Amino acid sequence: MTDTVAIVLAAIIGLAIGSFLNVVIARVPIGESIVKPPSHCPKCGTVLRLYDNIPVLSWLVLGRKCRICRATISAQYPLVETGTAVLFALVAWRVGAHADLPALLVAAAAFVALSAIDLQTKRLPDLVVFPSLAMTAAGLVVAAAIDDRFDDLGRAGIGVAVGFGVLLVIHVAKPNGMGFGDVKLAALCGLVLGWFGLADLAVGLYAGFVLGAAVGVALMVVGRVRRGVTIPFGPFLAAGTMITILALGSWADWLRDLYA
Ligand SMILES: [Zn+2]
Structure with missing residues:
Protein backbone atom coordinates (compact mmCIF):
# COMPACT_ATOMS: atom_id res chain seq x y z
CA MET A 1 0.00 0.00 0.00
CA HIS A 98 3.54 1.38 8.30
CA ALA A 99 2.68 -1.16 10.97
CA ASP A 100 2.29 1.47 13.70
CA LEU A 101 -0.48 3.33 11.83
CA PRO A 102 -3.46 1.39 13.32
CA ALA A 103 -2.24 1.89 16.91
CA LEU A 104 -1.74 5.62 16.35
CA LEU A 105 -5.20 5.97 14.77
CA VAL A 106 -6.71 4.31 17.86
CA ALA A 107 -4.94 6.88 20.04
CA ALA A 108 -6.09 9.75 17.79
CA ALA A 109 -9.71 8.53 18.01
CA ALA A 110 -9.41 8.30 21.80
CA PHE A 111 -8.11 11.89 21.94
CA VAL A 112 -11.15 13.13 19.95
CA ALA A 113 -13.68 11.29 22.13
CA LEU A 114 -11.99 12.16 25.44
CA SER A 115 -11.59 15.85 24.53
CA ALA A 116 -15.29 16.14 23.65
CA ILE A 117 -16.39 14.29 26.81
CA ASP A 118 -14.05 16.34 29.02
CA LEU A 119 -15.32 19.63 27.54
CA GLN A 120 -18.94 18.61 28.15
CA THR A 121 -18.71 16.79 31.49
CA LYS A 122 -15.25 17.63 32.92
CA ARG A 123 -14.65 13.90 33.19
CA LEU A 124 -12.36 11.42 31.44
CA PRO A 125 -14.18 8.07 31.81
CA ASP A 126 -12.07 4.96 32.54
CA LEU A 127 -14.41 3.15 30.13
CA VAL A 128 -12.77 5.12 27.30
CA VAL A 129 -9.26 5.68 28.70
CA PHE A 130 -8.38 2.08 29.64
CA PRO A 131 -9.48 0.29 26.42
CA SER A 132 -7.74 3.02 24.37
CA LEU A 133 -4.55 2.59 26.37
CA ALA A 134 -4.68 -1.22 26.03
CA MET A 135 -5.44 -1.20 22.27
CA THR A 136 -2.78 1.41 21.49
CA ALA A 137 -0.16 -0.45 23.56
CA ALA A 138 -1.06 -3.80 21.94
CA GLY A 139 -0.89 -2.21 18.47
CA LEU A 140 2.54 -0.74 19.17
CA VAL A 141 3.82 -4.12 20.44
CA VAL A 142 2.67 -5.70 17.15
CA ALA A 143 4.27 -2.85 15.16
CA ALA A 144 7.53 -3.24 17.10
CA ALA A 145 7.55 -6.97 16.31
CA ILE A 146 6.82 -6.44 12.58
CA ASP A 147 9.26 -3.57 11.99
CA ASP A 148 11.81 -4.52 14.67
CA ARG A 149 11.27 -1.27 16.58
CA PHE A 150 11.82 -2.53 20.12
CA ASP A 151 13.93 0.55 20.96
CA ASP A 152 10.93 2.74 20.14
CA LEU A 153 8.69 0.41 22.15
CA GLY A 154 11.03 0.83 25.13
CA ARG A 155 10.81 4.60 24.80
CA ALA A 156 7.01 4.30 24.58
CA GLY A 157 7.17 2.46 27.92
CA ILE A 158 9.29 5.24 29.37
CA GLY A 159 6.70 7.68 28.00
CA VAL A 160 3.89 5.96 29.93
CA ALA A 161 5.89 6.16 33.16
CA VAL A 162 6.91 9.81 32.61
CA GLY A 163 3.46 11.00 31.50
CA PHE A 164 1.72 9.22 34.37
CA GLY A 165 4.43 10.21 36.90
CA VAL A 166 4.67 13.91 36.08
CA LEU A 167 0.90 14.42 36.10
CA LEU A 168 0.55 12.32 39.26
CA VAL A 169 2.95 14.63 41.12
CA ILE A 170 0.95 17.67 39.97
CA HIS A 171 -2.33 15.94 40.87
CA VAL A 172 -1.09 15.11 44.38
CA ALA A 173 0.28 18.65 44.86
CA LYS A 174 -2.84 20.35 43.47
CA PRO A 175 -5.81 17.94 43.36
CA ASN A 176 -8.25 20.72 42.45
CA GLY A 177 -6.27 21.86 39.44
CA MET A 178 -5.71 18.45 37.90
CA GLY A 179 -8.00 15.45 38.14
CA PHE A 180 -6.84 11.83 38.28
CA GLY A 181 -8.44 11.37 34.83
CA ASP A 182 -5.80 13.73 33.44
CA VAL A 183 -3.09 11.53 35.03
CA LYS A 184 -4.42 8.44 33.23
CA LEU A 185 -4.80 10.35 29.94
CA ALA A 186 -1.18 11.52 30.28
CA ALA A 187 -0.11 7.85 30.31
CA LEU A 188 -1.72 7.45 26.85
CA CYS A 189 -0.09 10.71 25.66
CA GLY A 190 3.28 9.50 26.98
CA LEU A 191 2.87 6.12 25.25
CA VAL A 192 2.34 7.74 21.84
CA LEU A 193 4.92 10.52 22.31
CA GLY A 194 7.58 8.10 23.60
CA TRP A 195 7.08 5.90 20.50
CA PHE A 196 8.20 8.89 18.39
CA GLY A 197 11.13 9.75 20.70
CA LEU A 198 12.15 11.27 24.00
CA ALA A 199 12.30 14.79 22.50
CA ASP A 200 8.69 14.38 21.36
CA LEU A 201 7.80 13.18 24.86
CA ALA A 202 9.25 16.28 26.56
CA VAL A 203 7.89 18.74 24.00
CA GLY A 204 4.46 17.07 23.76
CA LEU A 205 3.71 17.04 27.50
CA TYR A 206 5.05 20.59 27.88
CA ALA A 207 2.95 21.73 24.90
CA GLY A 208 -0.18 20.56 26.75
CA PHE A 209 0.60 22.85 29.68
CA VAL A 210 1.50 25.80 27.43
CA LEU A 211 -1.73 25.40 25.43
CA GLY A 212 -3.82 25.02 28.59
CA ALA A 213 -2.25 28.07 30.25
CA ALA A 214 -2.56 30.19 27.09
CA VAL A 215 -6.22 29.36 26.55
CA GLY A 216 -6.96 29.69 30.29
CA VAL A 217 -5.47 33.20 30.39
CA ALA A 218 -7.23 34.15 27.14
CA LEU A 219 -10.61 33.00 28.52
CA MET A 220 -10.01 34.99 31.72
CA VAL A 221 -9.09 38.11 29.73
CA VAL A 222 -12.27 37.97 27.65
CA GLY A 223 -14.21 37.24 30.83
CA ARG A 224 -15.50 33.84 29.82
CA VAL A 225 -14.17 32.18 33.00
CA ARG A 226 -13.49 33.61 36.43
CA ARG A 227 -10.15 33.26 38.18
CA GLY A 228 -10.04 30.03 40.16
CA VAL A 229 -12.53 28.25 37.91
CA THR A 230 -10.92 25.13 36.47
CA ILE A 231 -11.10 24.46 32.77
CA PRO A 232 -10.85 20.87 31.50
CA PHE A 233 -7.20 19.97 30.90
CA GLY A 234 -7.74 16.78 28.85
CA PRO A 235 -8.26 18.53 25.49
CA PHE A 236 -4.96 20.41 25.92
CA LEU A 237 -3.00 17.26 26.79
CA ALA A 238 -4.49 15.57 23.72
CA ALA A 239 -3.89 18.57 21.45
CA GLY A 240 -0.30 19.02 22.68
CA THR A 241 0.38 15.36 21.89
CA MET A 242 -1.21 15.39 18.42
CA ILE A 243 0.39 18.69 17.38
CA THR A 244 3.78 17.44 18.54
CA ILE A 245 3.70 14.09 16.74
CA LEU A 246 2.34 15.73 13.58
CA ALA A 247 4.69 18.70 13.57
CA LEU A 248 7.86 17.99 15.52
CA GLY A 249 8.93 14.91 13.52
CA SER A 250 8.31 16.71 10.25
CA TRP A 251 10.49 19.60 11.42
CA ALA A 252 13.19 17.19 12.57
CA ASP A 253 13.08 15.35 9.22
CA TRP A 254 13.17 18.68 7.38
CA LEU A 255 16.22 19.83 9.39
CA ARG A 256 17.93 16.47 8.83
CA ASP A 257 17.34 16.72 5.08
CA LEU A 258 18.60 20.30 5.12
CA TYR A 259 21.91 19.36 6.72
CA ALA A 260 22.27 15.91 5.19
ZN1 LIG B 1 -36.60 12.94 15.97
Whole structure:
Protein backbone atom coordinates (compact mmCIF):
# COMPACT_ATOMS: atom_id res chain seq x y z
CA MET A 1 0.00 0.00 0.00
CA THR A 2 1.39 3.40 -0.94
CA ASP A 3 1.30 6.30 1.49
CA THR A 4 -1.28 8.15 -0.64
CA VAL A 5 -3.64 5.16 -0.52
CA ALA A 6 -3.10 4.99 3.26
CA ILE A 7 -4.02 8.68 3.65
CA VAL A 8 -7.23 8.34 1.60
CA LEU A 9 -8.21 5.11 3.38
CA ALA A 10 -7.49 6.66 6.77
CA ALA A 11 -9.76 9.62 5.95
CA ILE A 12 -12.65 7.34 4.90
CA ILE A 13 -12.20 5.12 7.97
CA GLY A 14 -11.98 8.31 10.05
CA LEU A 15 -15.48 9.38 8.91
CA ALA A 16 -16.94 6.04 10.03
CA ILE A 17 -14.98 6.00 13.30
CA GLY A 18 -16.05 9.62 13.92
CA SER A 19 -19.65 8.46 13.62
CA PHE A 20 -18.94 5.80 16.27
CA LEU A 21 -17.19 8.38 18.48
CA ASN A 22 -20.37 10.49 18.44
CA VAL A 23 -22.16 7.53 20.02
CA VAL A 24 -19.37 7.13 22.61
CA ILE A 25 -19.41 10.88 23.42
CA ALA A 26 -23.19 10.93 23.86
CA ARG A 27 -23.66 7.65 25.76
CA VAL A 28 -20.61 6.74 27.87
CA PRO A 29 -20.88 9.73 30.29
CA ILE A 30 -24.52 8.86 31.08
CA GLY A 31 -23.78 5.14 31.44
CA GLU A 32 -25.66 3.95 28.33
CA SER A 33 -24.52 1.02 26.18
CA ILE A 34 -22.68 2.00 23.00
CA VAL A 35 -24.12 -1.02 21.16
CA LYS A 36 -27.80 -1.00 22.08
CA PRO A 37 -30.12 0.62 21.20
CA PRO A 38 -29.04 1.44 17.60
CA SER A 39 -28.48 5.09 16.59
CA HIS A 40 -31.62 7.08 17.16
CA CYS A 41 -32.87 10.68 17.25
CA PRO A 42 -32.08 12.02 20.75
CA LYS A 43 -35.44 13.84 20.78
CA CYS A 44 -38.10 11.45 19.46
CA GLY A 45 -36.17 8.16 19.64
CA THR A 46 -36.79 7.21 16.00
CA VAL A 47 -34.16 4.65 14.99
CA LEU A 48 -32.04 5.99 12.11
CA ARG A 49 -32.23 4.08 8.87
CA LEU A 50 -28.93 3.28 7.19
CA TYR A 51 -29.27 6.14 4.67
CA ASP A 52 -30.04 8.59 7.49
CA ASN A 53 -26.84 7.58 9.27
CA ILE A 54 -24.19 8.38 6.65
CA PRO A 55 -21.47 10.59 8.19
CA VAL A 56 -21.82 14.33 7.40
CA LEU A 57 -23.89 13.69 4.24
CA SER A 58 -27.12 12.70 6.02
CA TRP A 59 -26.84 15.73 8.30
CA LEU A 60 -26.56 18.01 5.25
CA VAL A 61 -29.26 16.26 3.18
CA LEU A 62 -31.74 16.24 6.07
CA GLY A 63 -31.20 19.98 6.58
CA ARG A 64 -29.68 19.44 10.05
CA LYS A 65 -33.02 18.08 11.31
CA CYS A 66 -34.50 14.75 12.31
CA ARG A 67 -36.57 13.29 9.41
CA ILE A 68 -39.51 12.50 11.70
CA CYS A 69 -39.79 15.14 14.45
CA ARG A 70 -37.74 17.91 12.77
CA ALA A 71 -35.68 18.41 15.96
CA THR A 72 -32.37 20.12 15.21
CA ILE A 73 -29.42 17.69 15.11
CA SER A 74 -26.35 19.22 16.77
CA ALA A 75 -23.49 20.35 14.52
CA GLN A 76 -21.28 18.38 16.89
CA TYR A 77 -22.09 15.21 14.91
CA PRO A 78 -20.65 16.28 11.52
CA LEU A 79 -17.87 18.22 13.30
CA VAL A 80 -16.62 15.12 15.14
CA GLU A 81 -16.91 13.08 11.92
CA THR A 82 -14.95 15.51 9.73
CA GLY A 83 -12.51 16.27 12.56
CA THR A 84 -11.71 12.57 12.99
CA ALA A 85 -11.34 12.10 9.22
CA VAL A 86 -8.89 15.03 8.96
CA LEU A 87 -6.93 13.86 12.02
CA PHE A 88 -6.72 10.29 10.66
CA ALA A 89 -5.49 11.59 7.28
CA LEU A 90 -2.84 13.73 9.01
CA VAL A 91 -1.60 10.78 11.10
CA ALA A 92 -1.43 8.59 7.96
CA TRP A 93 0.47 11.39 6.19
CA ARG A 94 2.88 11.61 9.13
CA VAL A 95 3.70 7.90 9.61
CA GLY A 96 2.88 6.50 6.15
CA ALA A 97 1.67 2.97 5.41
CA HIS A 98 3.54 1.38 8.30
CA ALA A 99 2.68 -1.16 10.97
CA ASP A 100 2.29 1.47 13.70
CA LEU A 101 -0.48 3.33 11.83
CA PRO A 102 -3.46 1.39 13.32
CA ALA A 103 -2.24 1.89 16.91
CA LEU A 104 -1.74 5.62 16.35
CA LEU A 105 -5.20 5.97 14.77
CA VAL A 106 -6.71 4.31 17.86
CA ALA A 107 -4.94 6.88 20.04
CA ALA A 108 -6.09 9.75 17.79
CA ALA A 109 -9.71 8.53 18.01
CA ALA A 110 -9.41 8.30 21.80
CA PHE A 111 -8.11 11.89 21.94
CA VAL A 112 -11.15 13.13 19.95
CA ALA A 113 -13.68 11.29 22.13
CA LEU A 114 -11.99 12.16 25.44
CA SER A 115 -11.59 15.85 24.53
CA ALA A 116 -15.29 16.14 23.65
CA ILE A 117 -16.39 14.29 26.81
CA ASP A 118 -14.05 16.34 29.02
CA LEU A 119 -15.32 19.63 27.54
CA GLN A 120 -18.94 18.61 28.15
CA THR A 121 -18.71 16.79 31.49
CA LYS A 122 -15.25 17.63 32.92
CA ARG A 123 -14.65 13.90 33.19
CA LEU A 124 -12.36 11.42 31.44
CA PRO A 125 -14.18 8.07 31.81
CA ASP A 126 -12.07 4.96 32.54
CA LEU A 127 -14.41 3.15 30.13
CA VAL A 128 -12.77 5.12 27.30
CA VAL A 129 -9.26 5.68 28.70
CA PHE A 130 -8.38 2.08 29.64
CA PRO A 131 -9.48 0.29 26.42
CA SER A 132 -7.74 3.02 24.37
CA LEU A 133 -4.55 2.59 26.37
CA ALA A 134 -4.68 -1.22 26.03
CA MET A 135 -5.44 -1.20 22.27
CA THR A 136 -2.78 1.41 21.49
CA ALA A 137 -0.16 -0.45 23.56
CA ALA A 138 -1.06 -3.80 21.94
CA GLY A 139 -0.89 -2.21 18.47
CA LEU A 140 2.54 -0.74 19.17
CA VAL A 141 3.82 -4.12 20.44
CA VAL A 142 2.67 -5.70 17.15
CA ALA A 143 4.27 -2.85 15.16
CA ALA A 144 7.53 -3.24 17.10
CA ALA A 145 7.55 -6.97 16.31
CA ILE A 146 6.82 -6.44 12.58
CA ASP A 147 9.26 -3.57 11.99
CA ASP A 148 11.81 -4.52 14.67
CA ARG A 149 11.27 -1.27 16.58
CA PHE A 150 11.82 -2.53 20.12
CA ASP A 151 13.93 0.55 20.96
CA ASP A 152 10.93 2.74 20.14
CA LEU A 153 8.69 0.41 22.15
CA GLY A 154 11.03 0.83 25.13
CA ARG A 155 10.81 4.60 24.80
CA ALA A 156 7.01 4.30 24.58
CA GLY A 157 7.17 2.46 27.92
CA ILE A 158 9.29 5.24 29.37
CA GLY A 159 6.70 7.68 28.00
CA VAL A 160 3.89 5.96 29.93
CA ALA A 161 5.89 6.16 33.16
CA VAL A 162 6.91 9.81 32.61
CA GLY A 163 3.46 11.00 31.50
CA PHE A 164 1.72 9.22 34.37
CA GLY A 165 4.43 10.21 36.90
CA VAL A 166 4.67 13.91 36.08
CA LEU A 167 0.90 14.42 36.10
CA LEU A 168 0.55 12.32 39.26
CA VAL A 169 2.95 14.63 41.12
CA ILE A 170 0.95 17.67 39.97
CA HIS A 171 -2.33 15.94 40.87
CA VAL A 172 -1.09 15.11 44.38
CA ALA A 173 0.28 18.65 44.86
CA LYS A 174 -2.84 20.35 43.47
CA PRO A 175 -5.81 17.94 43.36
CA ASN A 176 -8.25 20.72 42.45
CA GLY A 177 -6.27 21.86 39.44
CA MET A 178 -5.71 18.45 37.90
CA GLY A 179 -8.00 15.45 38.14
CA PHE A 180 -6.84 11.83 38.28
CA GLY A 181 -8.44 11.37 34.83
CA ASP A 182 -5.80 13.73 33.44
CA VAL A 183 -3.09 11.53 35.03
CA LYS A 184 -4.42 8.44 33.23
CA LEU A 185 -4.80 10.35 29.94
CA ALA A 186 -1.18 11.52 30.28
CA ALA A 187 -0.11 7.85 30.31
CA LEU A 188 -1.72 7.45 26.85
CA CYS A 189 -0.09 10.71 25.66
CA GLY A 190 3.28 9.50 26.98
CA LEU A 191 2.87 6.12 25.25
CA VAL A 192 2.34 7.74 21.84
CA LEU A 193 4.92 10.52 22.31
CA GLY A 194 7.58 8.10 23.60
CA TRP A 195 7.08 5.90 20.50
CA PHE A 196 8.20 8.89 18.39
CA GLY A 197 11.13 9.75 20.70
CA LEU A 198 12.15 11.27 24.00
CA ALA A 199 12.30 14.79 22.50
CA ASP A 200 8.69 14.38 21.36
CA LEU A 201 7.80 13.18 24.86
CA ALA A 202 9.25 16.28 26.56
CA VAL A 203 7.89 18.74 24.00
CA GLY A 204 4.46 17.07 23.76
CA LEU A 205 3.71 17.04 27.50
CA TYR A 206 5.05 20.59 27.88
CA ALA A 207 2.95 21.73 24.90
CA GLY A 208 -0.18 20.56 26.75
CA PHE A 209 0.60 22.85 29.68
CA VAL A 210 1.50 25.80 27.43
CA LEU A 211 -1.73 25.40 25.43
CA GLY A 212 -3.82 25.02 28.59
CA ALA A 213 -2.25 28.07 30.25
CA ALA A 214 -2.56 30.19 27.09
CA VAL A 215 -6.22 29.36 26.55
CA GLY A 216 -6.96 29.69 30.29
CA VAL A 217 -5.47 33.20 30.39
CA ALA A 218 -7.23 34.15 27.14
CA LEU A 219 -10.61 33.00 28.52
CA MET A 220 -10.01 34.99 31.72
CA VAL A 221 -9.09 38.11 29.73
CA VAL A 222 -12.27 37.97 27.65
CA GLY A 223 -14.21 37.24 30.83
CA ARG A 224 -15.50 33.84 29.82
CA VAL A 225 -14.17 32.18 33.00
CA ARG A 226 -13.49 33.61 36.43
CA ARG A 227 -10.15 33.26 38.18
CA GLY A 228 -10.04 30.03 40.16
CA VAL A 229 -12.53 28.25 37.91
CA THR A 230 -10.92 25.13 36.47
CA ILE A 231 -11.10 24.46 32.77
CA PRO A 232 -10.85 20.87 31.50
CA PHE A 233 -7.20 19.97 30.90
CA GLY A 234 -7.74 16.78 28.85
CA PRO A 235 -8.26 18.53 25.49
CA PHE A 236 -4.96 20.41 25.92
CA LEU A 237 -3.00 17.26 26.79
CA ALA A 238 -4.49 15.57 23.72
CA ALA A 239 -3.89 18.57 21.45
CA GLY A 240 -0.30 19.02 22.68
CA THR A 241 0.38 15.36 21.89
CA MET A 242 -1.21 15.39 18.42
CA ILE A 243 0.39 18.69 17.38
CA THR A 244 3.78 17.44 18.54
CA ILE A 245 3.70 14.09 16.74
CA LEU A 246 2.34 15.73 13.58
CA ALA A 247 4.69 18.70 13.57
CA LEU A 248 7.86 17.99 15.52
CA GLY A 249 8.93 14.91 13.52
CA SER A 250 8.31 16.71 10.25
CA TRP A 251 10.49 19.60 11.42
CA ALA A 252 13.19 17.19 12.57
CA ASP A 253 13.08 15.35 9.22
CA TRP A 254 13.17 18.68 7.38
CA LEU A 255 16.22 19.83 9.39
CA ARG A 256 17.93 16.47 8.83
CA ASP A 257 17.34 16.72 5.08
CA LEU A 258 18.60 20.30 5.12
CA TYR A 259 21.91 19.36 6.72
CA ALA A 260 22.27 15.91 5.19
ZN1 LIG B 1 -36.60 12.94 15.97
